[in-house]
Amino acid sequence: MKDAALVVVDMLYDFIDGSMACQEADKAVAGSLRFIEEQTALTDPDDSGIRSIFPILFIRDHHPANHCSFAEQGGPWPPHCVQGTHGADIHKDLAPYATEDLTFFKGENPQQEQYSGFEGKNPAGQSLAEVLHLMDIRNVIICGIATEYCVRNTAEDLLKDGFNVSILKDCIAYVEAKGHHEALKAMEEEGIQIR
Numbered sequence: 001m002k003d004a005a006l007v008v009v010d011m012l013y014d015f016i017d018g019s020m021a022c023q024e025a026d027k028a029v030a031g032s033l034r035f036i037e038e039q040t041a042l043t044d045p046d047d048s049g050i051r052s053i054f055p056i057l058f059i060r061d062h063h064p065a066n067h068c069s070f071a072e073q074g075g076p077w078p079p080h081c082v083q084g085t086h087g088a089d090i091h092k093d094l095a096p097y098a099t100e101d102l103t104f105f106k107g108e109n110p111q112q113e114q115y116s117g118f119e120g121k122n123p124a125g126q127s128l129a130e131v132l133h134l135m136d137i138r139n140v141i142i143c144g145i146a147t148e149y150c151v152r153n154t155a156e157d158l159l160k161d162g163f164n165v166s167i168l169k170d171c172i173a174y175v176e177a178k179g180h181h182e183a184l185k186a187m188e189e190e191g192i193q194i195r
């Protein structure tokens, strides 16, 4: 697809097999990898013989140890994705596709919960939305974890900002099946394509 980019939300070890392991996470990682490989195969090699892949942007939950979303601070969640820990790392099968410029961190302010990757920032201080606009992306395809929280919030913020947004339904994991299905239905009604 032209003018398209993939946004990979929170495919981090704590959400896959760690303190907040989500349902269907292994399937979501495998499905995302397959999607990326299919897109790569469709791309013509450049002069050097390298297949340039369409942009893949990564969102990373990235909390200080005293983050407000953790139970010890009165928040709803167990500690997760603490900066510098294995749980905060991108799954090893997907990590090779992540570049510094296209990796956006969120939840770094200890006082602020941040489910959406929309205002996540790369190390240069640019937001996800800013970089998508700079690259003239119109169509954003989303995979990741978890459907009801960070995937939904990211997708809705992108839709509000005018992007065409679609979600790869075989490439998302969730906290609870009921919430997952309700979130998908609500997003579809809002105009997000579920594919």
Ligand code: ZN
Residues within 6 Å of the ligand: 061, 062, 063, 069, 080, 081, 107
């Ligand atoms: Zn978090």
